[in-house]
Amino acid sequence: MCGIVAYIGPKDATPFLLEGLARLEYRGYDSAGVAVAGRTGGIKVRKVKGRVADLAAAVPARFKGSTGIGHTRWATHGVPSDANAHPHLDNAERIAVVHNGIIENADELRAKLAADGAVFRSETDTEVLGHLIAAHAAEGVELEEAVRAALGKVVGTYGIAVLDAEQPDRIVVARNGSPIVLGIGEKEMFVASDVSALVRYTRQVVHLEDGELATVRADGFRTFTEDARTTHRQPSTVDWEIDSYDTGGYEHFLLKEIHEQPGSVERTLGGRLDERFATAHLGGLNLDARELREIRRVKILGCGSAYYAGEMGAQLIEELARIPAHSEPASEFRYRNPVIEADTLYIAVSQSGETYDTLAAVQEVKRKGGRVLGVVNTVGSAIARECDGGIYLHAGPEISVASTKAFTSTVVAFALIALHFGRIHDLSPADGRRIVSALKALPDQIREVLAQSDAIAELAAEYAHSEGMMFIGRVRGYPVAREGAQKLKEISYVHAEAYPASELKHGPLALISPELPTVALVPDDELLDKNLTTLGEIKARSGRVLAVAHRRPEAKLADHCILVPKSEPELDPLLLNIPLQLLAYHAAVALGRDVDKPRNLAKSVTVE
Numbered sequence: 001m002c003g004i005v006a007y008i009g010p011k012d013a014t015p016f017l018l019e020g021l022a023r024l025e026y027r028g029y030d031s032a033g034v035a036v037a038g039r040t041g042g043i044k045v046r047k048v049k050g051r052v053a054d055l056a057a058a059v060p061a062r063f064k065g066s067t068g069i070g071h072t073r074w075a076t077h078g079v080p081s082d083a084n085a086h087p088h089l090d091n092a093e094r095i096a097v098v099h100n101g102i103i104e105n106a107d108e109l110r111a112k113l114a115a116d117g118a119v120f121r122s123e124t125d126t127e128v129l130g131h132l133i134a135a136h137a138a139e140g141v142e143l144e145e146a147v148r149a150a151l152g153k154v155v156g157t158y159g160i161a162v163l164d165a166e167q168p169d170r171i172v173v174a175r176n177g178s179p180i181v182l183g184i185g186e187k188e189m190f191v192a193s194d195v196s197a198l199v200r201y202t203r204q205v206v207h208l209e210d211g212e213l214a215t216v217r218a219d220g221f222r223t224f225t226e227d228a229r230t231t232h233r234q235p236s237t238v239d240w241e242i243d244s245y246d247t248g249g250y251e252h253f254l255l256k257e258i259h260e261q262p263g264s265v266e267r268t269l270g271g272r273l274d275e276r277f278a279t280a281h282l283g284g285l286n287l288d289a290r291e292l293r294e295i296r297r298v299k300i301l302g303c304g305s306a307y308y309a310g311e312m313g314a315q316l317i318e319e320l321a322r323i324p325a326h327s328e329p330a331s332e333f334r335y336r337n338p339v340i341e342a343d344t345l346y347i348a349v350s351q352s353g354e355t356y357d358t359l360a361a362v363q364e365v366k367r368k369g370g371r372v373l374g375v376v377n378t379v380g381s382a383i384a385r386e387c388d389g390g391i392y393l394h395a396g397p398e399i400s401v402a403s404t405k406a407f408t409s410t411v412v413a414f415a416l417i418a419l420h421f422g423r424i425h426d427l428s429p430a431d432g433r434r435i436v437s438a439l440k441a442l443p444d445q446i447r448e449v450l451a452q453s454d455a456i457a458e459l460a461a462e463y464a465h466s467e468g469m470m471f472i473g474r475v476r477g478y479p480v481a482r483e484g485a486q487k488l489k490e491i492s493y494v495h496a497e498a499y500p501a502s503e504l505k506h507g508p509l510a511l512i513s514p515e516l517p518t519v520a521l522v523p524d525d526e527l528l529d530k531n532l533t534t535l536g537e538i539k540a541r542s543g544r545v546l547a548v549a550h551r552r553p554e555a556k557l558a559d560h561c562i563l564v565p566k567s568e569p570e571l572d573p574l575l576l577n578i579p580l581q582l583l584a585y586h587a588a589v590a591l592g593r594d595v596d597k598p599r600n601l602a603k604s605v606t607v608e
């Protein structure tokens, strides 16, 4: 949510700032801005409502400086506008600030600063930071001291980068709840809120901790705490490939990421299957078999698609390990004073590892003495670091706002967890082998589904213009229906409802009409007959049905059918979900939507 970049070094900062912002645009894209200082003295700023391309068009050739900061915004305080875009300046135009997060006491600070003569030019909470830092930046005060003093008065979350016209040989950055990464170059330094902006320039990075600041100069950096104690941080190496940040010949990142799933699933499984004992090796859980046997319940926490992946995970854990498991939106859990039990294992799910609601839920569990594992894609992210152990997905960076490959890898990770827990409890070796072979077969089976992309595009073009769509599934199929509806809503803006197929006749059947088609998940499992009966009930009310099935239902029960390969029943949801990703993608394309950057959304929701 919002992106930050900064540069200091011998080159002109502007090209890096603009390119870095374009790479971070998936995090927020309603306005963008840059500020540079250096060669000619003073700070130059350009900021516009709109996309980074609009900003690039507005930046003149003479806009140069050896030190610079930039920002792409997802509005929280104030509408998207030129004035509300970052960077924000103090009245003397000495200090420029870009900020991710929320300053909770902004109104109070604004009133005090205004009383002292500050003139505010935006509706943002960020602008108070510029004035506040300027108020502490008296003659002879180092910029890091001014920033530290200002942040001492701030309540809220932030990742910030600060530029000072009078000290252009440095940038000061700080992190509290919103990521800041330093990139180490050859006699130059980079800063970003996300490594995706840095990988083209350097693989050596330092992730700041919450409560940490850094003074960044062309020849290095110094990190320290809010109470001025120096910290010592070793750089780590980013191992994600540079081409993960390009569309690689696909029309959109989303289509590329959908097609990457055979490989991302292989990476999630990589080295974790144990054929000899028909189980999974998950060293990162930091729990031995004895500790695992004491777990009586599993509670999974995540938001949006991560929550739906958690629902599939809960189903897997209950079926394979026979441990009661339940998934709950982290955004609800954290506000309801949850009961934390010693024999419950909490599992936080997040692609980005930054989602604020999920992080806050983890912190609530830990504060009350609970044990939390993370199922996270982004290595070293805030949620990963907060957890007691966990599994990294290794799905690779996910750029498109809608989650696809990370979703699938999350469910695969849960299958591994369920297998591991199951084999410690009562899952037989034969059942363990059944799951191990089914997991190994997944990448090729996903390829079979992806090969139907063109046929699914034709169906999507036909259904995309409906007034809405119903998604139904029974038991294992219900989370698939929820995720399918979410994907369609998110990127095509077509209204979609997900219901358990069993619930249809208890209310939503009243909605069924030719204008509201139903996507029905019809796996060939013990509930097949029940699902076919439901299709009959829909067809009897003139509803249109698009079945996603292992076997084509009779023509009188479904207007169209997408066939998917059969896995083991517990893993079928993984494959049933893939055509729904393609359906949503092609529907969004058919409707001319901005597939990778859907309106009103951002990739990482790092605010409450």
Ligand code: AGP
Residues within 6 Å of the ligand: 303, 304, 305, 306, 349, 350, 351, 352, 353, 354, 355, 358, 401, 402, 403, 404, 490, 603, 604, 605
């Ligand atoms: C998924 O398509 C959505 N963009 C959204 O629901 C997302 O899954 C949710 O915000 C959680 O994100 P996270 O996995 O990064 O925590």
